[in-house]
Amino acid sequence: MQNEIESDQKVNDPLSKKVNDFCMTICTVNGSGSATSNTTLLRALFHMGIPVSGKNIFPSNIKGLPTWFSIRVSDEGYLGRVAHDDIVVQMNPVTFEEDINYNIPGGVVFYADHINMQIDRDDIIVYPMPVKDLIEKAEVPRDLRDYMANMVYVGIVSQVLGIGMEYIENALLSQFKQKPSVAKSNFAVVKLAADWAQENLEKRDHYFIEPREPLSDYIMTDGNTAGALGAIYGGFQFCGWYPITPASSLAESLNTFAPKLRNDPETGKNNFAIVQAEDELAAIGMAVGAGWAGIRAMSSTSGPGISLMTEYMSLAYYAEIPLVLWDVQRVGPSTGLPTRTAQGDLNLTYFLGHGDTQQIIIIPSSVNECFEFGWKAFDIAEKFQTPVIILSDLDLGMNLWMTKRFVYPDKPMERGKILWEEDLDAFAETWGRYLDIDGDGVPYRTVMGNQHEKAPYFTRGTGHDEFGNYSEDPEDWRRVLDRIKQKFDTARDELPQPEYHFKEGAKIGLIGMGSTEPAILEAQDKLVDFGVLTDYLRVRALPFSSTVREFIAAHDRNYVLELNRDGQLHQLLIIEYCDMTDRLISLSYVDGLPMTANWIINSVNKKEKDYGTS
């Protein structure tokens, strides 16, 4: 199941009580309906005030292949992935033996007792679950039995660990808001199983759940939903998209929320359009057209779709067309691992397009930030009249996260330098579509439908001068392309700036981006125990902020942490800061799974040892 990068199995002291600090993996068969059960557990823990994360490790398959769902609880708020399991809930005979190897000594296995498997380990605690008997007893209709079987483990696990039934019931009610009767019938099975466990199981393990103060500043959702909501509050007006894992749910969330939130006040009709395109070539073409026409345009896709979109993105760069493109990254090259996570599209997207192309990239690290960047991206795109790519990933986009409540945009929309009829009347200077009047590299634009006689111009991907006229003149080409580069220098310090986490006296830097944040923050804390003090900089946008240079220069060694083989962020930092390459050290890998804190700790410690400092 989980390719071990590191050996982080730790020996549990069986006598010590472990409260709100463990990882539990539920092993089921894809398509069996276990998502509802797993989410119920996750939400119940969240309602109990315990920091919790859930990661779905699933196959590229609709039904039949193994799937795993890992729940981590941590009073300290460490919510990154861990590569071992304290508790395994086993419902899948196919992976039974292998999964149990991930149990740490002193760990726990709950298993459906109709699975006839030998458990050879004597260092773990085993609880059989009479799933079939209980389902029979619950008088569940035959066609719902497999599905309801998953509610049995919810009941037994909750009873043994101490998750109160009232939290489970609430979690079910919040999942089945529209269908309370379904919540009720699910809960009946949970309760039956919990009662059975109370009467028949003696608690022998040392894992406990205890309620905490409510996490009232937090909500629970996934990054794709958050991104879609961000777009809706950012005033998106057009989305062209094509289905692809793991990005599909972003556009689908637009379809869910936009019709309720975005109606014309007078007519009640939609003030946006969402079109499922025939492919990514068309999806991006539509977004380019819409962005050009002056409406807030977007698309969402993943690696293979980005490859297909390259040519139009190159045109959008050169013709200076605002649009927002979400790349919810999966593992490449090629079809790769469609249902696994990575940060491997950084180089591709930064230079997306043939010729001298450079795109603006913004990189959220949390679900909350997916919302924030979802609306901000439109302001950036229209301000600089260029595409903005938001680099998310599968871990952030598709997994449920506990995250800070969405914060309403703190400033009005920024529509950039757009001229309507009255603006052109008042415009004293000569206007040309690509004429830089303010000296910041950003020209003024008019859009289709503007009735002013000076407004129309012809947009092309071929060589053009400041007035949009076709030109093969060498001087025109140089001037226009150099001026476009200037926009990016202007943008550098106006994009989301890096975030910092300092430790007093640190001489070592950690540099990361995106969804690896929870693992890096945990590693940063735990490295202190090894005597390694680090400061952490999270890159939130490219081109890099000028403050990145100061951070690198202030640290003897900067470890660049990322989920790709070649260390792409490291490569880009080396290009940008070629005078400081000896201070930049790449630590990167990709195997499809989210980064773990232990991998960072081990890797940094090993390097530090090589440098002879610890």
Next chain:
Amino acid sequence: MAPPNQDKTNAIGLTRSDYRGERSTLCPGCGHNTISAQIIRACYEMSIPPSKIVKFSGIGCSSKSPTYFLSQSFGFNGLHGRMPSLALGAAFGDISMKVLGVSGDGDTASIGLGQFKHLIRRNLPMVYIVENNGVYGLTKGQFSATAEKGLALKHQGENPFLPIDIAKEALIGNASFVARSFAGDPQQVRELLKAALSHRGTSVLDIISPCVSFNNREDTLHSYQWGRQHEAPLHDISYVPTRKAIILDEFIEGETKEVTFHDGSVVVLKKLEKEYDPRDKWQAMKILEEAEQNHWLVTGLIYIDPDQPNLYDYLDLTERPLNRIPSKELRPSAESLEGINKSMR
């Protein structure tokens, strides 16, 4: 109809030259230039303000032509075969605009075939002109997918493949408007353009437009000579603007077929000796198949369904131009976000 005097103005007070574009850089005598001239004339005669027209094209000789007409209109020269998606996205900016796309056979019948078919399937209101010459002109004379079997070109040898028929592809794709014409018949091109500009859906105009440089041997399908000798017009059509709301006198009752467009304008079809109803799809298929068997060039309005719902009908879209909606109307309230936060607890 006499050609209008240059000093005259149309119903909105504009002269013909208000509809002109840059000087063409295509080869002298290129069929595409004739088509550009008819676009200018049709728009002038229909009194459409140039500011209410938006032009799109792909890549190739044909796709250069939008700069040669309607300088006072916005335009966008996109990517090879991918003008339909560009036009579709842009159309949402202001759905009151007339959308005019110019493509070629290399652009539409190869890389663009997918986008062409999907544009038709969505029935976006736009005029989609294919300037069809059976050859790649701008890369100097390779076969396109519409080149007839057996065509011999310098440097290329003989084309062994059967052609893609753009009108047939459109018809099979459930296009709501399919017409074919010939650049050497400017009057028919113009009348079909007017009909297409009034149609409330995707209007496909496959216009055989001879390439004077690379595919104009006397015996080839896309040449002037072949066209003049083999052209078999289905019917003459005249476009009558709504404001006048009259059917021309010379059309005798019983010999006309009327097709009413959604904007209220009417296309009147003059029947020749052959009974032809462009609303009969089966008949349209048959006539195209017959034409292919007999090596005819069928021109005219081959098929029309003025009632087919278009893309805007499906989307429950406001009629206000989206690109003029004030920003504050695009951002839902803070209260609504609080509701969402609450629902995610």
